[in-house]
Amino acid sequence: MNKSLQKLIKALHQKKYRQEEGLFLVEGEKSVVELLSSTLLTKAVFFTQNFALQHSNLLQKIAKTDTELWQISATVLEQVGTLQSNDAALAVVEMPENKVLLCPQNSYQIVLADVRDPGNLGTIIxxxxxxxxxxxxxxxxxVDWYNPKVIISSMGSFLRVQPYYCELPAYFEQNAHLPIYGALMNGANVHTVQFAPQGIIVIGNESNGISTDLLKYIKYPxxxxxxxxxxxxxxxxxxxxxxxNLRR
Amino acid sequence: MNKSLQKLIKALHQKKYRQEEGLFLVEGEKSVVELLSSTLLTKAVFFTQNFALQHSNLLQKIAKTDTELWQISATVLEQVGTLQSNDAALAVVEMPENKVLLCPQNSYQIVLADVRDPGNLGTIIxxxxxxxxxxxxxxxxxVDWYNPKVIISSMGSFLRVQPYYCELPAYFEQNAHLPIYGALMNGANVHTVQFAPQGIIVIGNESNGISTDLLKYIKYPxxxxxxxxxxxxxxxxxxxxxxxNLRR
Structure with a gap:
């Protein structure tokens, strides 16, 4: 593994470089295996001998694609990645387009208004x-969805849930026809609210909740x-x- | 602050010394303030000037008790404690007795069967x-309840919830008259279960769930x-x- 690749991976620990390159990191055995069966474009996979022995069929399949494959030692993997211990794999992946999906008729979208902790975002995904x-x-x-801590703590769920980063007021205005519920103090009891089959749930900042300028969009506290x-x-x-509660 | 006190506090980062001394640490402004209004016995409080300015009444009250008070710098506080940043306070507290309470008639007890992560335990508290x-x-x-990470992540709730460490089979046998629910795969749907007003909820290990030897005590998966x-x-x-779901 050459120096420039090592430098690239280390740069991708930082949001600034992830955004410049349009790339992010996926680390750990389970996440990389799931990634390689997904539709996300993987530029390169760095894996240890241990991983190669356990996933030889998968690697043979990937070898026929444009994805670069590099076998390296766990020591180097841990040096360039963010995991303290990783005797498995790390992938460099292209960020998908930042696009809004239509809210499905029988489902919800979650809106995060200033959630800052990577572990919280990963758990929410x-x-x-x-x-x-x-x-x-x-x-x-x-917090940036492609932060390595977010990806790791989402336990593979980042492959099935898509982010859309935007100015929230514009998003709320475009979705004014949907019921917008917000987690607030002194709202209606979630045990008795009759949730609509389709809607939006807004979760605010860890310390301060939903900010005052967004409150006017919350039709149902x-x-x-x-x-x-x-x-x-x-x-x-x-x-x-x-x-x-809304799935009951 | 003398060397032997510094040594004691650092020793209390470790379970072995906490158990030997019967003492544990409470760190951070909010937790220490709540602690000082609780019934737990506080041996000593180490606090910064900043904390003293904001909580002078409270400290005056504590000065009349047997609790030792030491004003120290944030730098020393951060050296001896576990928080990276703490310009507030740290307390050395006596562990309450390890005793079982009667399960209240209209409430539940939670049983943790091998939960290992301190952050998880703090959140569960x-x-x-x-x-x-x-x-x-x-x-x-x-994981040890008095681990500083557990105490910090419980956000003061360790003051209102009590632990009881024991061999679970004996506990389950003593409580065989109560409904014992366990979080398992393929159990009854929590959305439709009619929870009894009083009972026990069992949560298993993060990776392996509830171990086979305990399954016989779970009446309601x-x-x-x-x-x-x-x-x-x-x-x-x-x-x-x-x-x-059980509080609905």
């Missing part, structure tokens, strides 16, 4: 995937009822409980 | 607190229905969704 939600619309201030003393629930937990 | 569950029963293999492609939900997320 996994929850969206579990509950059959295919798009997450993110404010421009939301909703709240998870509390039975004890905790002040709040984490953004990922709140998303899961709301998705579970 | 916060969820239990939100849903008014006062005790979490932990297998001896479950339950499952969160899936609508999309994700393989699983994180242990904290699963706990939250189940608690939300």
């Amino acid at each position: 996994r929850i969206a995937d579990w509950y059959g939600i295919h798009q997450i619309v993110c404010s421009l201030s939301t 909703i709240t998870i009822p509390r039975f004890g003393g905790a002040e709040s629930l984490n953004a990922g937990i709140a998303t899961a409980v709301i998705c579970d | 916060r969820i239990a607190d939100w849903y008014g569950i006062h005790q979490i029963v932990c297998s001896l293999s479950t 339950i499952t969160i229905p899936r609508f999309g492609g994700a393989e699983s939900l994180n242990a904290g997320i699963a706990t939250a969704v189940i608690c939300d």
